[in-house]
Amino acid sequence: MIDLETVRLTYYPAKILTLKAQEVEVFDDNLREFVDRMFDMMVEHNGIGLAAPQANVSLRLFMVSLDGTRENTTVFINPKLDLSGPMECNEEGCLSFPSMYTKVRRYRDCIVTAQDVHGKTFSGKAEAGLYSRCVQHEYDHIEGITLANRMGQAARIMNRRLLKKLEEQHTL
Numbered sequence: 503m504i505d506l507e508t509v510r511l512t513y514y515p516a517k518i519l520t521l522k523a524q525e526v527e528v529f530d531d532n533l534r535e536f537v538d539r540m541f542d543m544m545v546e547h548n549g550i551g552l553a554a555p556q557a558n559v560s561l562r563l564f565m566v567s568l569d570g571t572r573e574n575t576t577v578f579i580n581p582k583l584d585l586s587g588p589m590e591c592n593e594e595g596c597l598s599f600p601s602m603y604t605k606v607r608r609y610r611d612c613i614v615t616a617q618d619v620h621g622k623t624f625s626g627k628a629e630a631g632l633y634s635r636c637v638q639h640e641y642d643h644i645e646g647i648t649l650a651n652r653m654g655q656a657a658r659i660m661n662r663r664l665l666k667k668l669e670e671q672h673t674l
């Protein structure tokens with residue numbers, strides 16, 4: 503049972519962002535209500551993707567909406583990725599790292615197999631571009647990997663002040 507009272511946007515360096523998330527086993531109204539809260543959170547913060555650990559829930563679930571609208575949002579539950587193609591480097595942001603952007607290397611192509619909010623399995627191909635990158639970024643979140651782990655040393659130095667500020671603001 504997901505405690506909807508605890509749902510909130512989590513920021514680096516929250517511990518939940520570093521944990522490998524748990525499989526979703528129950529596809530009930532509680533789960534769908536949680537997904538609904540995630541929609542609101544993503545749209546409110548102008549995000550194009552959001553993973554459950556960013557909503558303070560350690561489950562293998564994320565959503566992507568390239569235009570930031572509810573209608574075009576796809577929810578991926580218990581996803582498996584099949585990555586291929588060359589690696590490409592491009593700039594990424596993350597709602598858990600406000601106003602930080604850093605270059606990340608990702609696979610170009612990505613086939614995702616996942617379950618929807620009713621537990622039905624579906625498969626989709628994200629070839630090249632932003633969609634593939636976004637799916638890989640969100641998948642990282644359910645593996646406990648964030649931009650802080652993906653950035654190179656130069657980027658870490660460049661973003662040092664911003665990371666420190668986040669650490670001060672969000673460490674209890």
Ligand SMILES: [Zn+2]
Nearest residue numbers: 595596597598
């Ligand atoms: Zn993110």
